[in-house]
Amino acid sequence: MKILLTAINSKYIHSNYALRLLKAYAEQELAKSGAFDSTDSRRNLEIEIAEYTINNLQSQILADIYQRQPDCIMFSCYIWSWNYVQALCKELPKVLPETDLWLGGPEVSFDADKVLKEHLELTGVMIGEGEATFTELAQAYGTTGFTKNSIQNNNAPSENPIDFANIAGLCLPTGFTNTRPLLDMNDLPFVYNEENIHDFDHKIIYYESSRGCPFSCSYCLSSVDKNVRFGSNEKTAKELQFFLDHQIPQVKFVDRTFNCNHGHSEFVLQYLLDHDNGITNFHFEIAADILSEKELAIMEQMRPGLIQLEIGVQSTNEKTLEEIHRATSLEKIKSITERIHSFGNIHQHLDLIAGLPYENLESFKNSFNEVYAMKPDQFQLGFLKVLKGSYMAQKIAEYHLKYTDTAPYEVLSTEWLSYGDCLKLKKIEEMVDLFYNSGQFSYTLPVLEKLFETPYEMYEELSTFFEKKGFFINNPARVYRYNLLLDFALEFAPDQADLFKELLTFDMYLRENCKTRPSFATDLKPYYGITKDIARQFSENNRSFVEGLPKQSLQNKKDIAPAKEQCHVDLFSYSVWEADCPKSEEPQFVVFDYSNRNPLNHNASFFTCPAPSSSYEQPELQK
DSSP states (O other): OEEEEEEEESSTTOOOHHHHHHHHHHHHHHHHHTTTOOOOGGGSOEEEEEEEETTSOHHHHHHHHHHHOOSEEEEEOOTTTHHHHHHHHHHHHHHOTTOEEEEESTTTSSSHHHHHHHOTTOOEEEOSOOHHHHHHHHHHHHHHOSOHHHHHTTSSOTTSOOOOTTSTTEEOTTSOEEOOOOOOGGGSOOOOOTTTGGGGTTSOEEEOSEEOOSOOOTTOGGGGOOOOEEOOHHHHHHHHHHHHHTTOSEEEEOOTTTTSSHHHHHHHHHHHHHTOOSSOEEEEEEOGGGOOHHHHHHHHTSOTTSEEEEEEEEOOOHHHHHHTTOOOOHHHHHHHHHHHHHHTSOEEEEEEEETOTTOOHHHHHHHHHHHHTTOOSEEEEEEOBOOTTSGGGGGTTTTTOEEOSSTTOBEEEOSSSOHHHHHHHHHHHHHIIIIIITOTTTTHHHHHHTTSSSHHHHHHHHHHHHHHHTTTTSOOOTTHHHHHHHHHHHHHOGGGHHHHHHHHHHHHHHHOOOSSOOTTSOOOGGGHHHHHHHHHHHHHTTTTTSTTOOOOOOSSGGGHHHHHTTEEEEEEEEOTTSTTOOEEEEEEEEEEEEEEEOTTTOOEEEEEEOOOOTTOOOOOOBO
């Protein structure tokens, strides 16, 4: 008996944590009972995981599932995968007629009876938390040795039918629905181990130390479960240490509000500080306004890049925040994010949601500018999703809320925001992603913003420029965006052409040692000998001119080549790395050091220096 746990992820780098919990919990509990030691092949229960992405063709997924020959298929359903799952459920019975089909996950838990009426091919739907439900379901299949469909097709003995009505947590076509008590977090197994950890190479590792959320945000499904549960400190420490011991690049906590219990969050943060391996990064979703002084004190001591924070501001309109049941202090959020920013060691990701009640275009502009002023490392503009089971879904008529009938159920218009407004914000969202969140233009954008009354107006003008050029249809390549931003800047400041050319050159070489020099950059051919000498000294001194790094003599000239490839030398007439970009009396040479990058934004470090003498004296570099 083979049960196939199936998920369709939004990207290849994602992994489905829920499926692994189902499998691990079922294997843990069934092993205790010893119920499946039988040599009967039908009762030899096998649980397998199959993951795909929305970029796979439906025909590819169908073929792969068929070749696995499962007796039972269970899909984990989310807004990004729901359309794909529905299509597959229509096709699978044609090629696997005796295979039972089950659904579970947030996309089907809140209207399971409706889903079953629309999809007669389904055996049932698992609702709510699935670990214990799936375990009993797997046990029922393993005990019987046959699927419901195989019995109905007269290909299995009918004297031993499967009775699902005794299993809590299921919704069946017969109308049977029975909920199940929530699990203790300490009863959940750790899904990662020595045998499977390398399956996640180049993928995001997900982890939860708590479930539920104490807040009541009307657009969020997490607000439905008020029973917040935490794993013990001992269990959490043991599991975190596994990630640290294996030097996992990044672990993303899926806890809805990580710091809602200060005792728990303070313990985790202190443990990470005390056991930092110098490599692993931990991602948390937090409420900034309730951070404790102890949490902040621990964060301030952390290695740059040890943790990163996602903070949902959502809106700065107080009436909007009140209506969506989001009690928060905007002034405290501003104060806390500024304080964290001053630490210089933590990446902050701030969110806004367009389409919330009482937020019209003017209000959203204000929210945009206020959050932008907080200088987030990532600025996420999202659009309201009207999720099944959320309080927002109950207010559709009152808000005159229109949204797409198919997943992801994204807002089209509200009483306060027209569809045209949403389209405008969509274009601005793309500009923010391409130019701000990409991190490619960290020195150019602050200067460019000064040409406009507000940051929002700059991105609005940039989206208009993009549309005129036809770039929303044919998105420009990453390197070409520098040329594009220069053209845009010159439309508003043609007299500052030289300054913007140098700003963009500086930004480009901060990110990478480009093999093809941009057309707008200073011609370095007349300075080739000087830049070569500086690069040579950079290599021969093994970066000894950088404060704090000891000088190391090289054994032979072969050792020089790799070091030379780790730097680039350029010439600037403006000190573009200073806030007001003053013009220098004499041009300055800048060394970009790619072997010493900022752990938060991955920009190269850089140093200024005068031209060295012909005797290759060590140049005096200034950081």
